[in-house]
Amino acid sequence: MPAVRGDGMRGLAVFISDIRNCKSKEAEIKRINKELANIRSKFKGDKTLDGYQKKKYVCKLLFIFLLGHDIDFGHMEAVNLLSSNKYSEKQIGYLFISVLVNTRSDLINLINQSIKNDLQSRNPIHVNLALQCIANIGSKEMAEVFGHDIPKLLVSGDTMDVVKQSAALCLLRLFRTSQEIIPGGEWTSRIIHLLNDQHMGVVTAATSLIDALVKKNPDEYKGCISLAVSRLSRIVTASYTDLQDYTYYFVPAPWLSVKLLRLLQNYPPPDDPGVRGRLIECLETILNKAQEPPKSKKVQHSNAKNAVLFEAISLIIHMDTEPNLLVRACNQLGQFLSNRETNLRYLALESMCLLATSEFSHDAVKKHQEVVILSMKMEKDVSVRQQAVDLLYAMCDKTNAEEIVQEMLNYLETADYSIREEMVLKVAILAEKYATDYTWYVDVILNLIRIAGDYVSEEVWYRVIQIVINRDDVQGYAAKTVFEALQAPACHENMVKVGGYILGEFGNLIAGDQRSSPSVQFQLLHSKYHLCSPMTRALLLSTYIKFVNLFPEIKTQIQEVFKQHSNLRSADAELQQRASEYLQLSIIASHDMLATVLEEMPVFPERESSILAVLKKKKPGRVPENEIREHKSPVPGSTANHQEERSAAKTVSANASTDLLGLSTPPAAPTAGNTGVLVDMLGELYTSGSPQPHANNVAAQNAYNPAKFVCKNNGVLFENDLIQIGVKSEFRQNLGRITLFYGNKTSTALQNFSAAVTNPTGCIGKLNVQSKKVDPTVEAGAQVQQMVNGECVFDYPDAPSLTVTFTCNGTPQKLSLRLPLTVNKFFEPTEMTGEVFFARWKNLSGNEQRSQKIFKATQPMDNTAIRTKLIGFGMQLLDGIDPNPENFVCAGIVHTSKQQIGCLLRLEPNKQAQASNGFYDSPTTMDMFRLTVRSSKESVAVTVCDLLVDQF
């Protein structure tokens, strides 16, 4: 046991030693529990504890907390210590309060009272203790109580320097909690003038405070600019002996320098030419110093020096007015790119990204292209490689795009998985932005798919299709290239999608060549069919019907395929339907009709690429820019986000089973008009899965039965004379997406329409729900949709509620519904054998692991209906494993983002059971059920049981 400093608490040291000597986790927990019991009894005991004992126990509690255990008592004793007249006891009290912040209101007042007393102490050590506590907790109440005293303490002439330092940062903390506390008026100038304080520590602390104040109110504090510049100037011109202990490894006041440079980045370059000249001098001096030989070999010296340098470069980039400084900064960073310190290379790449976006230094950055490419390939640390990729992206322009894109493509083959997806997006953006020759663009994207197909998101391949459709000069080339790419023995499914789509549209352009005759094209595509997901298959079926139009000579061949898939051999309803409808179309429609229906896709409206938005979403707050002043003319054939997805979705089908959480939910009400028949026909297909507002849902009139939706995901949630609310939901793991369809059944518009989802208190923190806003007006007969995303964090008992309000014919309406988002939606069905099932069943026999209910049947016992409900509930129905064939058993796993919870279920019907309501009642017979749910988590067993009880 090492020596204990200060006044030493022997008991504490012994306890810590005991814990360290524990051989196992169990032993440690046992020892801790023993100690907790001991402390609890001491605190509760009759004998009053003296200060020392209290301090010791409070300290032990702190230690236990630091080991990762929860502490739920001792706060009162800690608060008692605050008013001790012994400093060491007071200090431990404050430490406990600061570490285990507890906002119990009865204690807050006591704490604040103690702090108040200590703030008024004549001993600066006590004052600081109180200030530190305020800064550590920084609650709103504290801001209210101490908001007046602390500014006084900060600017008063009598306050000692050490107290001023703490007061400045304490005030900063309270300001962050509640912005109103800073007094204005004369205080402003007094606070700004702290920049002139004699004491470097005071200036350092005050600069942090001023930086925050400036951010809120730049005009009021702009007086700080000239003071900051002159302070900075004094530091950078100081010799390292001038500042004594504020010189850090031969660097004068690096912390203060960095703070001042940061402060100045809140403002544009100073207007006053004198101040401006002085600032530029400072920046030049800092750049000059970087070239001087180091005064020490220690890494601390170079770190501190470079910290100031990097901050100066940030300021130079921020000002963006001094070409000379920008180029010098760039050269300096260029030197760092080959420094042996990984940290410096990392930061240099990061700063250069910013320099690349300035018109003055963009070319200077480009000079380092080769080194940056090497960094991307050779760096040992993936975070540095990532920075290199970002920089290449930022420095790319039309002169070097081909080379950079090629290098990125080469690197993609071996790139780390963690950065591939982002790289794919970057390559796709650059290729599109700087393409002068679209054959190059097509090559790049197909290469992307070939090299990193798994990382090519929908947006990327949608985009290449749009561009090909919009540019007729590239269509023949695209058809030829995809045809060649598809010949590879193993090609990525995304390649099949792009290939299928492009050949369906433009296969005729290469059909003249015997090697790519219609029949060859068809066979090539169809050879991939069986390896593809349903969504791709659906797309291929559309390609085939397009072939029927383009190449009448292979019509019979294609009809054969449609026939095969239109019957039960295709398990997917969507595919079946497509195949039969296409088959009929090919048989019945005349050639002219076919040609009209299956005409080439119309040109996509020109909008900005959606890929950029995806990249931004991936990296909120830190997207490297690729915007260099020359404004590029927009590439023809751009489309915005949803427009594009809708268009793409229309032709490729967004099959729900493959695109559960993708963006391409099929539009509920297809807008007719652009391609006439085709859209309408396909429109039917797409909406077939979603509720039809005016379909035969008579039974649902005025109906609302939320329980029904426990066992199903789609259908009409609510309907009355005014409105029909349909729901369609998809779940994957712990994520879910619910699309709500609001159909206006009246002949006037619904006004002030709003639909809000609220999470009940029982679900807060356990289930995250987010819903999109809906248009405030729903036109007569129209349908609008709303997306609600849910994430299950923990299991939860209830379901969110949905409040729909609107005005119809001047009458306000309000509907309160339950959103079909119960915890069972996150079930994954689990297949298991009888042995496994009953083994687990037995393992989960504890009382807290099971929940059981016996209830009367509410409807006649119908095995098929029960089966449908159980399957719809989300668990796997396990047939033939229960010894009693009448019983139903199920297994499933609830996915939450925190854990996966296994769950087993057994439902035992008991027809015509004897039921007795009371002692004197004569027995009657009725259908009964016994439902038993077992789960590794009690709350899940209970919830699942409750959810199912009303269902049968």
Added chain:
Amino acid sequence: MMQFMLLFSRQGKLRLQKWYQAYPDKTKKKITRELIATILARKPKMCSFLEWKDLKVVYKRYASLYFCCAIEQDDNELLTLEVIHRYVELLDKYFGSVCELDIIFNFEKAYFMCDELLLGGEIQETSKKNVLKAIAAQDLLQEDEAVEGALREIGLL
């Protein structure tokens, strides 16, 4: 502004935690777990900086202890490394070639030292001399109290 500082051992045991931003306890535990795992998995020559959520993480290993700070996008990474170094120097000076055990057994001192160096997530006092002076003054108060207590015990006061 620094968001938090964690000290943990090579075995992944948390030795000290200081939070400058209010997080729920559960989140704190999750962050700690994730960061310890991420950092322990990194190789020695790798860069000391990590992009982590919307924060930057700066870490450095001293003997068996890792010091890890999370800072905001605007903050200076290199200087954060030196905040860590200054803290280590202070501990070293105070304990006399500090080791992990000193911090385990005197965790409260490590906290007091930290509060002198950093307050509310910002650097408060960069001068080593001044911090040590403040801590010495605290210790002196304690010693006086201890002497007073001892005298009282033997009836001299």
